Amino acid sequence: MAASSEPRNLDIATEAVRAAQSASTGGKPMLDFEGESTPYIDYQSIDVLLSLQHPRSPSHEEMTFYVAGQVKELLFKLAVNEVQEAQRQLNEDNFGAAMKYLRRIKEILVVLRSLWPMLDTLTPNDFNSFRDYLGTSSGFQSYMYRALEFSLGNKNEHMLKPHKGVPVIYPALVEVFEAPSLWDTANAALKRNGHPIEQAHLDRDLTASYEGHASVTAAWVAIYRKNDPEDVFFQLGEALMEVADAFSHWRMKHLLTVERIIGFKIGTGGTSGVEWLRTIVNHRFFPELWEVRTQLP
Ligand code: HEM
Structure with a gap:
């Protein structure tokens, strides 16, 4: 998926939606997501954020x-x-x-x-x-x-x-x-x-x-x-x-x-x-x- 700096679509979840999800997973984390992203990525454009590190030198030290x-x-x-x-x-x-x-x-x-x-x-x-x-x-x-x-x-x-x-x-x-x-x-x-x-x-x-x-x-x-x-x-x-x-x-x-x-x-x-x-x-x-x-x- 191409990283875009535009905000992504993200469905709003209510307390009722969260309760239904938790019931369906028996209180465990959700593991299956549709498409090529996760809600976490979409909420904060994490893939874009983490694609912005371009150290210029061969030195390991530069990333810090x-x-x-x-x-x-x-x-x-x-x-x-x-x-x-x-x-x-x-x-x-x-x-x-x-x-x-x-x-x-x-x-x-x-x-x-x-x-x-x-x-x-x-x-x-x-x-x-x-x-x-x-x-x-x-x-x-x-x-x-x-x-x-x-x-x-x-x-x-x-x-x-x-x-x-x-x-x-x-x-x-x-x-x-x-x-x-x-x-x-x-x-x-x-x-x-x-x-x-x-x-x-x-x-x-x-x-x-x-x-x-x-x-x-x-x-x-x-x-x-x-x-x-x-x-x-x-x-x-x-x-x-x-x-x-x-x-x-x-x-x-x-x-x-x-x-x-x-x-x-x-x-x-x-x-x-x-x-x-x-x-x-x-x-x-x-x-x-x-x-x-x-x-x-
Ligand atoms: C750790 C290595 C760093 C060194 C050796 C360093 C050195 C300098 C030097 C010498 C200046 C004076 C302007 C110049 O001639 O460049 C300066 C200014 C400044 N540096 Fe750093 N810096 C470092 C890291 C950072 C980082 C990580 C930031 C964060 C973004 C930062 C933010 C600033 C700011 C905002 C000024 C302007 C201060 C002002 O105008 O009041 N520096 N730095």
Whole structure:
């Protein structure tokens, strides 16, 4: 059967259908399926997914790197999806629901972070056995990673540039770039609910690099000073901090893994490598929330 990226037909099964099937097999798994596929393959296009691994080198070691990269891309995609849902819920003042998605985003980031030790099993020699075959490709060119950074609030016009010539993704990436970030959405919710955040800050050019604002810091300091664990905004602040913290962990472990594997060699994407990555890890999402820590008595 030719693998197709289109969703396959799959009959919906109700509780009654499942009961009848289980009765017919005496509670054992189904073993016989019509046609050239199984419902499992059809539900998630597993045959397509597993046909997408094309290591370029003769090295056995490359598959570990290749699959880790693909898994990370899927998780970036899921994280963006969940950020957008958290924003929809915040826009409706559904704080409990929004925090449910923030918890999920944090856990996705924890899984992303936990993939680095798998790559640490690549010795420098293992990595060098296929590195040349990467050409000039680099994670820096990941548009899903960039969409995630933009959606959380790290806007940088230069980061759009590599994707300009890619018509299937550029418009979607520009949309995320121009839209309010999760941080903007959270602060707009604060303002709607009586916290004195300056409207001019929320109405600023959303594509410009984010600068923390005194009215945002003051609003969050007031929330944290109350120190009320029942306060939904206090809970929201900590849920956002969990996301920011987990993201920074991902960045820091990437940096460490890179240094461990290639030392101070230059990157395949054109940067100085570790030296450049060290400048990136200093960025913090939701900067005023970090500033609160300094300002609390
Ligand atoms: C384990 C071997 C890896 C090495 C040695 C490595 C090295 C680097 C280097 C040197 C850079 C800076 C840009 C450049 O010049 O290329 C970079 C950026 C980046 N890498 Fe990796 N990387 C590795 C694995 C991965 C994997 C598996 C992913 C997941 C998709 C990834 C995602 C990224 C991202 C998203 C950036 C851009 C960071 C930013 O712009 O803030 N890297 N990497």
